[in-house]
Amino acid sequence: MACRCCMDKIVVEGGHRLQGEVRISGAKNAALPMLVASLLADGWSSFQNVPDLKDIESIKLLLENLGAKVESDSHQVRIDGGGLCNHEASYDLVRKMRASILVLGPLVARLKRARVSLPGGCAIGERPINLHLKGLQQLGAEIQIDHGYVEARAERLRGADICLDMPTVTGTENLMMAAVLAEGVTVLRNVAREPEVVALADTLNRMGASIQGAGASAMTICGVKSLHPVSVSVIPDRIEAGTFMVAAALTQGDVTVCGCEPEHMQAFLHKLRQTNARVQEDRSSIRVVGPETIASVDVKTLPFPGFPTDMQAQFMVLMSIASGLSIISETVFENRFIHVGELRRMGADIQISGNSALIKGASMLSGAPVMATDLRASASLILAGLVAQGVTEVNRVYHLDRGYEKIEEKFASLGAVIRRVPV
Numbered sequence: 001m002a003c004r005c006c007m008d009k010i011v012v013e014g015g016h017r018l019q020g021e022v023r024i025s026g027a028k029n030a031a032l033p034m035l036v037a038s039l040l041a042d043g044w045s046s047f048q049n050v051p052d053l054k055d056i057e058s059i060k061l062l063l064e065n066l067g068a069k070v071e072s073d074s075h076q077v078r079i080d081g082g083g084l085c086n087h088e089a090s091y092d093l094v095r096k097m098r099a100s101i102l103v104l105g106p107l108v109a110r111l112k113r114a115r116v117s118l119p120g121g122c123a124i125g126e127r128p129i130n131l132h133l134k135g136l137q138q139l140g141a142e143i144q145i146d147h148g149y150v151e152a153r154a155e156r157l158r159g160a161d162i163c164l165d166m167p168t169v170t171g172t173e174n175l176m177m178a179a180v181l182a183e184g185v186t187v188l189r190n191v192a193r194e195p196e197v198v199a200l201a202d203t204l205n206r207m208g209a210s211i212q213g214a215g216a217s218a219m220t221i222c223g224v225k226s227l228h229p230v231s232v233s234v235i236p237d238r239i240e241a242g243t244f245m246v247a248a249a250l251t252q253g254d255v256t257v258c259g260c261e262p263e264h265m266q267a268f269l270h271k272l273r274q275t276n277a278r279v280q281e282d283r284s285s286i287r288v289v290g291p292e293t294i295a296s297v298d299v300k301t302l303p304f305p306g307f308p309t310d311m312q313a314q315f316m317v318l319m320s321i322a323s324g325l326s327i328i329s330e331t332v333f334e335n336r337f338i339h340v341g342e343l344r345r346m347g348a349d350i351q352i353s354g355n356s357a358l359i360k361g362a363s364m365l366s367g368a369p370v371m372a373t374d375l376r377a378s379a380s381l382i383l384a385g386l387v388a389q390g391v392t393e394v395n396r397v398y399h400l401d402r403g404y405e406k407i408e409e410k411f412a413s414l415g416a417v418i419r420r421v422p423v
């Protein structure tokens, strides 16, 4: 059952211009695999700039359950992977967060076996893990699916030449963590090139691994006998940064997003500029000044370096109040339009046809009680609330708390009229 705070709601009064500076937290999707990587070494690894999020709590719980020691202090997390002894990740832990599947590779690499609950589908799609499993098999693991669990065994993983059918992010990360301790050389082709994958490669290399080519479409990994602990900082969250930039554009605001990495956001920034927003990049900050009239822009989501699927819902809100027609095509996940129904209830004119949404810009959205069953969809509803006439209640903030640190406090500091209401 969801805890009471999961049922909290966020109430937003629309129509206030956002202005000021906001500091971006560490990236959830970089922190998760980095924390898991600590299982690959004995001794205390230390991670800085870890965001304070529900998903981070879930992964810490899972790592402890596997035998690791975990200590946290504010945004620093220390993990000693030396105690790793339990090879089973239970359904109860995995169902809370799909990214738990990331422990599969490290468990097989270190304990020679793993039993990890299959994550199953979720609100945004079927989300199979067949490519994780196929890759592990090619590295020499025997895999069975039994009673809803993946069971993997390998006396010793061996390097292999693997070509992924699709550049899966967590699949690439899982195989990297398995291959670093395998015997011989692994070549991973058609891999994900996301900054979070590069951050994991960097972490593993600092632990003594030998990974070349992260960020390109093929990676070469020379297996090593053992890894040592690491001290490393988590990269900024490009999706959180993008969410605040859309908020600035929506409210004709003037917001500087600090502590971000502009290089990680180029496809998104290109599209944002085309809406007529003024976008000024600095080394680690970006200032966005919202335009008087938002121009309509077509967007197609793609794996990095393309436009991120994790920014699709937020960008759709911007297009809902733009001056004309736009088409947003979702090519990464098959079912990532769950926000559309709720946005329509707020007055947006959006038609879905297959994997595309046709958006007819309206001059106004109107506040309403809304709810979404996915993290980025929930963020899009807050954004819609910021610009809608009247009051919007975003129910079940559980999803937001999984991936946005203190979202309401950050928006309030920029002048939004927003508050969390405990239920």
Ligand code: EPU
Residues within 6 Å of the ligand: 029, 032, 099, 125, 126, 127, 128, 129, 130, 131, 132, 133, 166, 167, 168, 169, 170, 171, 192, 196, 309, 310, 332, 333, 334, 375, 376, 403
């Ligand atoms: N896919 C397969 N087989 C596999 C793995 C993936 O067919 O074995 C397909 C998926 O169904 C999907 C596509 O490949 O159609 C890409 O999925 P991917 O595996 O890259 O997604 P993921 O690793 O499960 C991560 C992020 C997501 C983000 C996607 C795409 C983490 C923990 N999660 O998911 O983040 O949307 O990559 O960039 O890194 C979020 O933060 O809100 C979020 C959903």
